[in-house]
Amino acid sequence: xxxxxxxxxxxxxxxxxxxxxxxxxxxxxxxxxxxxxxxxxxxxxxxxxxxxxxxxxxxxxxxxxxxxxxxxxxxxxxxxxxxxxxxxxxxxxxxxxxxxxxxxxxxxxxxxxxxxxxxxxxxxxxxxxxxxxxxxxxxxxxxxxxxxxxxxxxxxxxxxxxxxxxxxxxxxxxxxxxxxxxxxxxxxxxxxxxxxxxxxxxxxxxxxxxxxxxxxxxxxxxxxxxxxxxxxxxxxxxxxxxxxxxxxxxxxxxxxxxxxxxxxxxxxxxxxxxxxxxxxxxxxxxxxxxxxxxxxxxxxxxxxxxxxxxxxxxxxxxxxxxxxxxxxxxxxxxxxxxxxxxxxxxxxxxxx
Ligand SMILES: NC(=O)c1ccc[n+]([C@@H]2O[C@H](COP(=O)([O-])OP(=O)(O)OC[C@H]3O[C@@H](n4cnc5c(N)ncnc54)[C@H](O)[C@@H]3O)[C@@H](O)[C@H]2O)c1
Numbered sequence: 496x497x498x499x500x501x502x503x504x505x506x507x508x509x510x511x512x513x514x515x516x517x518x519x520x521x522x523x524x525x526x527x528x529x530x531x532x533x534x535x536x537x538x539x540x541x542x543x544x545x546x547x548x549x550x551x552x553x554x555x556x557x558x559x560x561x562x563x564x565x566x567x568x569x570x571x572x573x574x575x576x577x578x579x580x581x582x583x584x585x586x587x588x589x590x591x592x593x594x595x596x597x598x599x600x601x602x603x604x605x606x607x608x609x610x611x612x613x614x615x616x617x618x619x620x621x622x623x624x625x626x627x628x629x630x631x632x633x634x635x636x637x638x639x640x641x642x643x644x645x646x647x648x649x650x651x652x653x654x655x656x657x658x659x660x661x662x663x664x665x666x667x668x669x670x671x672x673x674x675x676x677x678x679x680x681x682x683x684x685x686x687x688x689x690x691x692x693x694x695x696x697x698x699x700x701x702x703x704x705x706x707x708x709x710x711x712x713x714x715x716x717x718x719x720x721x722x723x724x725x726x727x728x729x730x731x732x733x734x735x736x737x738x739x740x741x742x743x744x745x746x747x748x749x750x751x752x753x754x755x756x757x758x759x760x761x762x763x764x765x766x767x768x769x770x771x772x773x774x775x776x777x778x779x780x781x782x783x784x785x786x787x788x789x790x791x792x793x794x795x796x797x798x799x800x801x802x803x804x805x806x807x808x809x810x811x812x813x814x815x816x817x818x819x820x821x822x823x824x825x826x827x828x829x830x831x832x833x834x835x836x837x838x839x840x841x842x843x844x845x846x847x
Contacts, residue, residue: 496784499524499556499580501549501571503536506585507562509769513780514560515542520784526552553578558787565590566656569598572609576601581608583783587666588797590658592804602797608786610793611800615671615732617782618775620743624734625675627741634738636676639716641668641732644724646750646767648691654698660687661810665706665720669810670803671732672708672716680802682709684819685810691723706810726750727764728771744771 496519500511503525515523523543525533533545546552553559553575561571561584569589575582588611589595602609615621627633643664649657657663673680687701695702703721710716729751731744748771750764765771785791809820 496520496558496787497522497524497556498784498787499526499546499552499559501526501552501559501561502563502567503527503533504562507560508536509776510560510562510780511536511543512540513777514784515540516777517781517784519781519788524552524556549574553580556580558582558783560783561585565658569594572598573601576605576607576609579605579607581610581787583610583612583779584797585612586670586800587611587662587804588800589804590662592801592808595801595804599797599801608793609797610783610786610795611797612779613667613670613795613800613803614772614775614779615667615730616674616795617779618743618772619778621671621675621732621775622778624732624741624743627739628675628734628736629677632739633734633736633741636710636712636714636734636736638714638735639672639676639732640735641672641716641718642729642744643668643718643720644729644750645720645722646724646726646728646765648695648702648722651692651694651698654694654700657698657700658807659700659811660702660704660720660722661685661706661807661814662804664722665704665718665810666803666807668718668720668732669706669806670800672718673710673802673806674799675732675734676710676714676716678710678712678714680708680806680822681711682819682821683707683806683809683813685813686817687814691721695722701814704810704814708806724750726752726761728767729765730768730771 498514498520500507511523514520525537525543525545527533537543537545558581559575568584572584589598684707687704689696689701691702706718708716727750733742747762748765750761752761753759786793813820
């Protein structure tokens with residue numbers, strides 16, 4: 496099997512390395528419009544070869560991974576789908592909800608498999624959490640808590656194009672948490688502050704944020720994320736239910752120091768997302784190759800990514816207005832129970 500990688504920047508190079516290490520992948524083809532970049536990446540990576548343009552890449556590969564800047568995703572995804580090539584597109588596939596809706600319709604009409612690169616879905620511990628929640632092992636869900644803290648802020652030149660903290664950082668948990676719970680979100684409340692650097696305020700953004708999600712069955716989730724953690728990169732999800740209380744992302748490398756005598760002390764904390772999600776990224780590539788080969792079902796389809804973007808937009812609206820935002824019925828998650836909102840449950844003021 497030959498897999499193409501379009502865009503060999505930060506994450507494309509990492510994905511290409513992981514793809515080249517897979518037994519089921521014979522060759523990885525690399526394309527980047529910056530002259531010499533693909534050839535340079537290929538020179539250091541056995542099992543890869545650079546090609547000169549996207550058309551050549553799409554003709555020669557069985558599946559393609561798009562690791563290009565977000566603004567290029569819709570056009571490149573359309574090209575890949577038109578060529579009939581199964582695609583893994585980095586998140587998000589589009590940064591505007593209406594554009595994403597149109598894109599999802601086109602993808603589904605084509606019948607071509609498109610996976611979205613939400614790596615939490617491929618993380619072994621998060622996937623096991625999902626399995627246990629859906630198998631009923633946690634019982635009735637009372638509360639989900641997710642934390643997503645970067646170690647250090649991104650380059651400030653990135654901020655005006657990032658889409659803001661909800662679309663850029665919290666989008667991962669806005670995908671993962673509803674996917675875990677399997678019920679529609681009916682209400683969102685979000686708040687944010689600038690505490691790390693004034694550059695975030697100048698970009699009309701915040702650098703720390705909290706989100707409260709209310710699910711149709713009455714359970715809540717709290718999501719907290721920020722752009723600076725002095726100890727390292729911290730991502731955890733905890734689920735408390737009537738039968739169990741489980742956590743993913745809590746291990747000796749979690750950047751957290753307990754003050755209890757026998758509590759954990761952060762040891763060699765994760766410096767960034769590549770280290771924290773190393774196993775997830777490896778697994779993501781293996782699953783992608785299996786989807787291309789038709790061996791497994793697509794675990795992160797394009798339609799489901801509409802949910803996270805819809806919620807991210809609602810979060811931004813809530814942060815700006817200071818009011819909760821009601822979520823109109825959106826796409827239902829497969830396997831999730833259809834739970835109608837209880838009477839009198841919502842006290843929302845704004846509708847997304
Ligand atoms: N899932 C994750 O954990 C995660 C982490 C980081 C980034 N991302 C996503 O990955 C994408 C890329 O981010 P990055 O940080 O690697 O960016 P980057 O800027 O480091 O790399 C992007 C590369 O794409 C190339 N490129 C630009 N236009 C192209 C085109 N038309 N065809 C082919 N290549 C093109 C650029 O030359 C560059 O080499 C973004 O959408 C981002 O949101 C996801």
